[in-house]
Amino acid sequence: AQSVTQLGSHVSVSEGALVLLRCNYSSSVPPYLFWYVQYPNQGLQLLLKYTTGATLVKGINGFEAEFKKSETSFHLTKPSAHMSDAAEYFCAVSDQGGKLIFGQGTELSVKP
């Protein structure tokens, strides 16, 4: 069975600092991986996806993630945090049954 683990339910960074949100997955088949962001009282917005090909994936709002098969990881990074990045972030793996399996989410706080 596939699963996703996000390390750290809450991460706090200063404005301008590096953002690193950790995601590890378990999958018996080559995974399709996604990062989503959820702002308060909104739905999920797709940040980026890994399906095949290049392992370093660039997304919207300056975020990127690197697929590392040997570490079964798909960590999300952004070089310089902005106040508007404060939100909850979800890592997900897609299974063949159409569903996304989500991690528990990481709430990102950005301090001025």
Place this chain on the structure above:
Amino acid sequence: EAGVTQSPTHLIKTRGQQVTLRCSPISGHTSVYWYQQALGLGLQFLLWYDEGEERNRGNFPPRFSGRQFPNYSSELNVNALELEDSALYLCASSLGQGANQPQHFGDGTRLSIL
């Protein structure tokens, strides 16, 4: 391009009542998915529809059901509402049914059960 739209945005019901939530996918998308986001339980997969057929359902009781119409819009029905059904219900759509197709989400319907 319009995104996924859901209605209503908020609903308040009492135990035992029935509710219908609606979802319109992005134009051209044929697959529609429903998820429940309940406090403390995370995001849980409910149902997947493609080309009018139910393709998969999550670990929810039969009182959760739905359908997809010929125009690819979808309804989620919940009968005999219980307090634990209070949650944000999210609809998503994708272009085709491949697992590599990203799902695009609406802003959800917040259901409160009194």
